[in-house]
Amino acid sequence: MRKLLMAAAALVIIVVIVLGISRWMSSDPGPAPAPNGPVAAQPEHCVDVEFISAPGTWESSAVDDPFAPKANPNSLMLNVTNPLQQEFQGQKVKIWTLPYTAQFRNVNAQGEMSYDDSRNEGTAKVEQELQSVHAExxxxxxxxxxxxxxxxxxxxxxxxxxxxxxxxxxDRIRGVALLADGRRVPDAGQFVGNPVAGVGAEVALEPVNLLVQPIVPGATMRGPREGGFGTLNDRVFEICAPDDTVCDAPRDVINGVARARQLVEANGVHGMYLTNPNVIPGTTAPEWIVNWARDLIRN
Known part of the structure; x- marks a missing residue:
């Protein structure tokens, strides 16, 4: 009788264990833990780095070839992209030049696209390029x-x-170089080169925006960028030649109309970044950008 009771008890214990295992196996285990391994590789045709170049006013075209721009053979940015293209040809580096209208309607060029429309067009195309490449x-x-x-x-x-x-x-932005930025302020980004006392023309002329519209219709003087460059602040580099009224404009609202006229007249300093030795000691602005970009690509 004792052996029979012990056998029955053992059988009960086995049944309980089997039922418990069965219920555990059939229950919802919940979400699987995230893997700790490396992120899956992206498509083979993707590059490691894309360099995006944005030419200045009258140096681009909405129908230009972003991989072989020819709208303006004298475009300053070609002195940056051409050396990079030659050096990194055949490597996983893409050089892309923004094709946009790049015009600036003013009293001397009433038939051109307004600065606001031209800038908005260029901005939208850059953002489209960034988003489409990042998605793929x-x-x-x-x-x-x-x-x-x-x-x-x-x-x-x-x-x-x-x-x-x-x-x-x-974190997908390695660096940004802004040469003669019309919205430059001293406390946003990292300044490179000889010091300048002024600010960007859009900042200097913001208080008299309505007064300058007859001279530059459709060119809104928007002032500084709200929030600066945020988390990118240490990766954004501003370059401006002393006395370039596009990026080194005096905060002189009394002479706002005169400052606006300077924007549409020949600005010798603004057009001399290729050779001006007074911007960055020991080099020129385009050469500095090439060396800076080369280091970012390699590292």
């Missing part, structure tokens, strides 16, 4: 560099990414 190639990093109107719109893109976290993640 999420591990590709970007370097941005622009001159004059191109610097303004790339600065706006950097502002949106660094402050709002939009367009693409901030």
């Amino acid at each position: 190639c999420p591990q590709t990093d970007f370097i941005l560099a622009g001159f004059s109107q191109g610097a303004v719109l790339l600065g706006d893109v950097a502002n949106k990414i660094g402050v709002q976290g939009g367009v693409i993640p901030p």
Whole structure:
């Protein structure tokens, strides 16, 4: 009888264990833990780095070839992109030049696209390029560099990414170089070269925006970028030649109309960045950008 009871008890224990295992196996285990391994590789055709160049006013075209721009053979940014293209040809580096209208309606050129419309067009195209490449190639990093109107719109893109976290993640931006930025202020970004006392023309002329409209219709003087460059602040570099009234304009609202006229007249300093030795000691602005971009690409 004792052995029979012990056998029955053992059988009960076995049944309980089997039922418990069965219930555990049929229950919902919940979400699987995230893998700790590396992120899956992106498509083979994706590049490691894309360099985006934004030419200045009258140095581009909405129908230009972004891989072989010919709209203006004297475009300042070609002195940056051509050397990079030659050096990194055949490597996983993409050089892309923004094709946009790049015009600036003023009293002397009433038939051109307004500055606001031209800048907005360029901004939208850059953001489209960033978003489409990032969607297909999420591990590709970007370097941005622009001159004059191109610097303004790339600065706006950097502002949106660094402050709002939009367009693409901030960690995909390796660096931004803004040459003659019309919205430059001393406390946003890192300044390179000889010091300047003024600010960008859009900042200096913001208080008299309505007064300058007859001279530059459709060119809104928007002032500084709200929030600066946010998380990108240490990766954004501002370059401005002393006395270039596009980026080194005096805060002189009394002479606002005169300052606006300077924007549409020949500005010798603004057009001399290729050779001006008084911008960055020991080099020129385009050479500095090439060396800076080369280091970012290699590292």
